[in-house]
Structure formats: C-alpha cells, structure tokens
Amino acid sequence: MAFAAARFAENGFHPTSVAEIVSGIGVGKGVFYWYFESKDRLFLEILRDAQQDLRRTQQHAIAEEDDPIHRIELGIRVSMHWFAANRHLVNLFQFASTEERFAPVLRRGQEVAVADAVRHVKDAIVAGEVRDQDPEILAHAVIGLTSHLARELIHNRGEAPDA
Amino acid sequence: MAFAAARFAENGFHPTSVAEIVSGIGVGKGVFYWYFESKDRLFLEILRDAQQDLRRTQQHAIAEEDDPIHRIELGIRVSMHWFAANRHLVNLFQFASTEERFAPVLRRGQEVAVADAVRHVKDAIVAGEVRDQDPEILAHAVIGLTSHLARELIHNRGEAPDA
DNA sequence: GGTGTTCTTGACCGAACGGTCAAGCATCTC
DNA sequence: GAGATGCTTGACCGTTCGGTCAAGAACACC
8 A cells, every 4th residue: 555655646546557556566466456446445545544644643642732722733743744754645635635536535534633623722712722713713724724834845845843 | 628627627637538528519539639739738738828817817907006015915816816716727736736747837837926926025025015034935925825725715615805 | 613721520549447357376274 | 185265366358548540521712
C-alpha cells in the first residue's frame, strides 16, 4: 500500500496501472487481487488509513494536555508535522476530492476532524478562553486553515513549527 | 471546450473519454482531432483559457480604481464572484495540480497572479497604506487566502461578497 | 462547372487497462 | 504421506481508450 500510494502521488491514480504496482514490488498480479477487491478499493483503503493515522497522531499528541486552547494548537502543530512527513499523501487527498466516487470518504474524514475540533472549541468556550461563538464555525475555520497551510507546505519548503 | 470542461469537472479527466465528449455535442471524432492535437492539449487549453478569463475579469474590474488597497480588495471580491460563477473550474484546477504534466501551467498562472498582486502591494507600501514588508510574501498571502476561500466556496453555499 | 481547400464522418487500429483463472507451490493437520 | 487450505503465478480475456485515416461534404474562388 505504501508503494502504491507513492506511485499514485507521483504519477496520478489513473496513469498508474495495477501491473506497474505489482511489478514494482516484484509479485504477480494475483497477489494484488487476493488482498484487494479492486484498484479503486485499494485507493480507498490508502485514503482511510492515512486519515486514521493522522487522527491517531493528533490524539496521541494532545492526550496529556489539559488546556483546550493548547490542545487545539498542539493538534494543528502535530498535523503540520504529519503533513510534512507524509507530503505525498496531500496530493492523494487533493485528487480524491476531484472524483465523486472518492470524495465521500474524504468528506467523512473531514467531518470527524471537525467534530474533534468542535469538542475542544466548546471546552475552550466553557473555560472562558474563547468568545462565545458558534463552535462549529470556529472548528471549520481551524480545519480549513490547517489544510490550507498543509497544501502550501507542499509547494514551498516551509518548516512546520513556523505556523 | 465548455462542454468538455463540464464533463471533466463532473466525472474527472481520465474517466471522461473523447468519444463521450464528441457524442455529447453530436459531432464525429475527426472534428475533435481537427481542432485539438490531443486530449491532454484540450485540457491544457481549458486551463489556460480559464486563467486568462479570471485575470481579464480582475483587470477589468480594477481598471478605474486608483487606491492600491481598494484595487486589491476589488480584485479579491471579483475573483470570488468569478469562482462562484465558474464553480466547476475549481475542480479542474485542483485535479490539474495533482498530475505533473498539468501542474506547470497552473504554477505559471499563479506566478502571474502573484506578480499582479505584488505590483499593487508595492503601490500600497509607497502610498504608506501598508507596512513596509516583503511585497512578495504579502502577495502570496493574498493569493493563497483567495484560492483557499474559493475552494471553501465549492463545498459550502457561501455568497461571494461575504468574504 | 471545375478545382482546390477546409471541415466532417465514423469505422478502424494497436495498445493498454482492470480483472480472471487454471495451475502450481507452501504450509498445516491428522 | 495424503489431503485440505492458503497463497502466488502470469498468461490470458474482454473492453475501452486515444488516436488515425480514407472517404466524402461543404464551401470558396475563378
């Protein structure tokens, strides 16, 4: 899956054939279709895995932080590091959002991320650290800004902690 | 080209075949290859045309405005309207950036946009309306924010002037 | 009406793709 | 060691794709 993700990110999903993937890792085509139902399903699994990995990284990072605001900041910071370390996956996310059959998985992942952020924003409002505005909107703003910065990070050479 | 752009945006570039395009507008395949060298070239022309149209729209809108700050604001505002009116093209831009053979055209267009913005930022600095910082960085920030807002505009139902 | 040029057709082509499958190897169980 | 099960192979299949081209309309010019 790692190899396929790398090829998809570099060459694009459609231009990368199943034959190219299996010959790249030195196995027969049957192995591919033993473990994956189709090329589409493989891509969806790569997507899902990436989202889960990012989320786990976030949760692991903020587990010991009590202050809601710092949790949010830590979450953003560790996300930037994750995107920097998995630069090629950003390309995959971007492509996935352009084809209707892959976009739903992406949207669901973003909803989860927003829901996570909403909880922390609500905590921050209760603690009086944030003005009493719609937490959903603020959470969307946080996620939107983070993903935008991640995209910028590909094209430039910025260090993650700069954000 | 308009029809092809619509199909590309809805179905994706690769899943949309040349046969689908020509039969959709009721002509033979030969017509396609009389006017376009290849499917790739068609896509590049769509991309280039869209960028030119956006830029012309911007320039036309700010032609009568003297104040640099207002020129920038007007440029952003009219861009948002343009993206709202050509929502499907955002999908195309996004896809184009994920395949190496289309990305250069996109990058060149963005460089032009940044160069445009740099001129106005410089004017604003000379006029004392903006703090004396690196104009290039400020221009990048303006373009980055605008394109981010444009992307958000697709997923939601925001009105352009709200920005 | 003859002649050359511009455009249009759609059957056709080779190549490449995603996916299948009969056959074989490896491993485990009894 | 016989047999069942899990894994692997790669030739092969049907289909579809981007692109070609001989054949002809349509039009212009004289």
